[in-house]
Structures are given as structure tokens and as C-alpha cells.
Amino acid sequence: MSERGKGVEGRAPEEAYDALVAKLERVVGELEAGGLSLEQSIERFAEGMRLAREASRRLDEAERRVEMLVKSADGSETAVPFQPDERKA
Secondary structure (H helix, E strand, C coil): CCCCCCCHHHCCCCCCHHHHHHHHHHHHHHHHHCCCCHHHHHHHHHHHHHHHHHHHHHHHHHHHHHHHHCECCCCCECCCCCCCCHHHC
16 A cells, blocks of 8 residues: 555644634634534534644744744844734734
8 A cells, every 4th residue: 555645654644724724713613603512512622622732833833944944134044033013913
């Protein structure tokens, strides 16, 4: 059997960040709509928490990558901490 499409050490490849956010939005929508049993609500809540943690981890990872890629004016690589524009908050 082919291992194509598998990630590190035979694990499935990670989902794209956008796909995680879309799934999280779907879960939130299901919870907000009501109509789920208590057990279903608990399962959806747990899934939402897992998705939120994974999305947060991905953002942290992307932030670290951006810090590593920023270069100074003379071309030498310089780690510059990511600071979002606080005016947009």
C-alpha cells in the first residue's frame, strides 16, 4: 500500500487552518441553533474546544515562522517579534 498522503511517521496530514476554522464555525452554529441533545451538545463542545486549540497552535506556529523570516535592511536575518496593529483590535 502507498504511504502517499500521509504526514510524518504515517500520520494523516494536518488540515489547513482555513478548514479548521470552517469546522469550528460549523460546530458553533450547531450549538447556537439548539436542538441538540445534552450528549450531542457536550460532544460538539468538546470537538469545538479541540478545533480551537489546534487553530491557536497553528497561529502560534505561523507567528514563530514569521519572526524567523523577517530580515533586517542589510539582508541579515533578524528575529523580530510579531506585534499586531493594536489599532485594529
